[in-house]
Amino acid sequence: MRILLVEDDPDLAEAVTRRLRRQGHAVDWQSDGRAAFEVLGYEPFDLLLLDIGLPGMDGLTLLTQLRRQGNKTPVLMLTARADIEDRVNALDVGADDYLDKPFDFRELDARCRALLRRPQGQASGVWEVGGLRIDSAARKVSWQGDDLDLPNREFSLLEVLVGRMGRVVSKEDIASRLFNFDEDVGLNAIEVYVGRLRKKLAMSQLRITTVRSVGYRADVQADVPAQEGAAVPPAQA
Ligand code: CA
Numbered sequence: 001m002r003i004l005l006v007e008d009d010p011d012l013a014e015a016v017t018r019r020l021r022r023q024g025h026a027v028d029w030q031s032d033g034r035a036a037f038e039v040l041g042y043e044p045f046d047l048l049l050l051d052i053g054l055p056g057m058d059g060l061t062l063l064t065q066l067r068r069q070g071n072k073t074p075v076l077m078l079t080a081r082a083d084i085e086d087r088v089n090a091l092d093v094g095a096d097d098y099l100d101k102p103f104d105f106r107e108l109d110a111r112c113r114a115l116l117r118r119p120q121g122q123a124s125g126v127w128e129v130g131g132l133r134i135d136s137a138a139r140k141v142s143w144q145g146d147d148l149d150l151p152n153r154e155f156s157l158l159e160v161l162v163g164r165m166g167r168v169v170s171k172e173d174i175a176s177r178l179f180n181f182d183e184d185v186g187l188n189a190i191e192v193y194v195g196r197l198r199k200k201l202a203m204s205q206l207r208i209t210t211v212r213s214v215g216y217r218a219d220v221q222a223d224v225p226a227q228e229g230a231a232v233p234p235a236q237a
Contacts, residue, residue: 001046001116001156002177005029006036006062007078008054012101016049019105020112023139024152026180033057040066040073044176047115048075050095052086060089067094074115078103113137127162130206130220134162143204153178154197157190161208161218170215 003020007013008031020027028043030036034056040048052059063075077090081100090098096118097111113136117125127134133142139155141148150158160177161169171187178193179185194216198208207221 001025001159002044002180003027003047003049003112004036004039004043004045005049006033006054006059007031007049007051009051015105016108019108021180022152023109024156026156026176026178026183028180031055033059033062037062037065040071041069044173045073046177047112048073049078049112050075051078052080052090060093063090063095064093074118076111076115110137129162129165130201130204132201132204132206134158141201143201148200150197150200153193154200157193157197158201161216162206165218165220168211168215168217172215174215 003025005013005016005020005027007016007029010031013029013031017027017029028039028045030039031054033054036050036054037057050059050063054062059077063077066073066075075095075097077087077095077098079086079090079098079100081102087098087100096115099108099111113125117136125136127136131143135141136159139152141150141155141158156178157174160174171190174190175185175187178190194208194210201208205220205222207219209217209219211217
């Protein structure tokens with residue numbers, strides 16, 4: 001998923017960015033509130049992690065303006081533990097949740113997961129589709145009880161497609177959710193990832209259809225023969 005972190009403490013920002021990237025998210029970092037607000041004007045994100053005290057524009061003002069523009073990106077506000085007013089203000093201006101600093105990274109993970117599944121109408125974080133069990137907390141996919149070997153990027157791709165089941169997702173949209181600004185990735189890299197994912201899921205009823213010159217669509221199809229190049233689960237590491 002695509003995450004924007006707006007935080008002016010470089011050590012904290014680096015630690016959060018590293019952790020979220022390791023989980024397969026495409027993370028961009030901005031330290032200035034005004035610069036972040038501009039980026040949010042033209043780039044879609046699945047989640048915004050927003051500090052309050054920021055140079056350029058403070059987090060509460062940023063969020064107020066963002067919501068006024070109709071931007072509904074889920075926002076996790078990073079607040080100061082001692083300051084109850086910050087928390088109340090954050091929720092009042094449209095934050096979806098807050099996390100007190102200093103925080104435990106496991107709590108950050110859990111709150112991020114909860115907010116990332118919200119727009120997809122997911123209550124539990126586990127999908128059962130086409131015979132597959134997709135657990136977004138554990139970042140694991142299994143088929144008939146066997147774990148499949150999906151690297152982070154392929155797992156994220158699966159989440160993006162299954163999160164918008166039955167709808168076409170453009171290659172540009174997929175790229176923006178799998179890669180951050182610094183990763184210069186051509187759209188044919190997306191084709192490669194889709195190709196690998198298709199092979200690994202070929203024994204399931206989940207089908208990833210190419211919609212020519214637009215993108216891809218995931219559907220569950222019963223009674224279709226296995227796709228060419230079907231892998232025999234469990235996939236070897
Ligand atoms: Ca700060």
